[in-house]
Amino acid sequence: MSLGGCAARRNEAEGSAVPVKQKANHPSAQKTEAVACASWIAGLQQDIEALVEPYDGSTSVYAVALDPQTFASLDGEVAVAPDARRVAASIIKLPILACALETVTAGELSLDEQITVTQQDIVGGSGNIQSRGAGVSYGIDELLHAMIAQSDNVAANLVIGRLGMDTVNETCAALGLTQTVLARLMMDTEAQAQGRENYTSARDAAAVLQRLAAGTIATPELCERARGYLLAQEDARGIVEGVPGGVLVAHKTGSLANAQHDAAIVYAERPYVLAILTQDLEREQALALERDISFAINARAHS
Structure with missing residues (x-):
């Protein structure tokens, strides 16, 4: 079975294969497969706890099985400190994305709307827009x-500025993201010095x-x-390293000096969502742990 029983089609606009839902099989067969899918991941709890235990509470893991037909979440899960509040790093961009999607759906934002970069908008860290300088306009989709x-x-x-920080936090509350807060812009060292930080959890x-x-x-x-944005992720360390080639x-x-995170939808034969948040580990140590957790879960997903 490929793509966790889902079909894949070529999204010509994005240039990547994007998993889409299959037509449902007979309900009884679908229910049997869903139950099996839920139980396989729950059986990994002790294995994942053993991998995380040597790192003395520095790591949070949350994994949940998905229905191979609809990709709806099932009851089976792995949870190690899933609600521990961690410095979010760039994982905070997931709820920002969620807020943008909801705002577009509500008709209050268009993906075609243009925003022009000013000199004040230029910050360092990851990304290429900073190198193109001020005066360039980008659509919300871009x-x-x-x-x-x-x-x-x-x-x-720029997206935060368009949506409003309060709106992003309201979206987090509405989605039940109890440990997530957006309190500062990216690379805002002054806000950090004042104690304002972005937080989230593996479950969120x-x-x-x-x-x-x-x-x-x-x-x-x-x-x-x-x-499609997530499938185009350019950072191929962590969870991806624990997944065989050909699995989307x-x-x-997300990474900072004291944090290394990864959160993924893995389209294995038995698809699942996996989030791993590490804190106060050396970068390579954290990435190796993410890889090992990913490998353990993915091996069972294909067995």
Whole structure:
């Protein structure tokens, strides 16, 4: 079975294969497969706890099985400190994306709307928009793609400026993201010095991806477009390293000096969402742990 029982079609606009839902099989067969899918991931709890245990509470993991037909979340899960509030790094861009999609769905924002970069908007860190300088205009669609695929900080700040920080936080509350807060712009060191920080949890990061996978956070078309952004992610470390070639991974990474995170929809034979948030580990140590957790879960997803 490929793509977790889902079909794949070529999205010509994005230039990537985007998983789409298959037609449902007979209900009884679908229910049997869903139950099996839920139980396989729950059986991994002890294995994942053993991988995380040596790192003394520095790591949060949340994984949930998805229905192979509809990509709706099932009951089976793996949870290790899933609600521990962690410094979000660029994982905060997931709820920003969710807010943008909801705003477009509500008719209050267009993907074609243009925003022009000013000199004040230029910040460092990841992304290419900073190198193109001020005076260049970008559509919301371009900014969202850059914010996710390249983790572009200028793009993220422009989107936040258009939506409003309060609106993003209202979206987080409405989605039940209890540990997530957007308190500063990207690369705002002055805000950091004042103690303002962005936070999230493994469960919250996974929750956004669960809704994107199922196509329920916005219109199905917008959710598919957003999954295209995630599939175009340029950072191929962490979770991706634990997944065999040919398996699609739609994910968002995030890193700071003291944090290394990854959250993904993995289109294995038994698809699932996996979020791993690490704190106060060396970067390579954190990436190796993410890879090992990913490998353990993916091996069972194909067995």
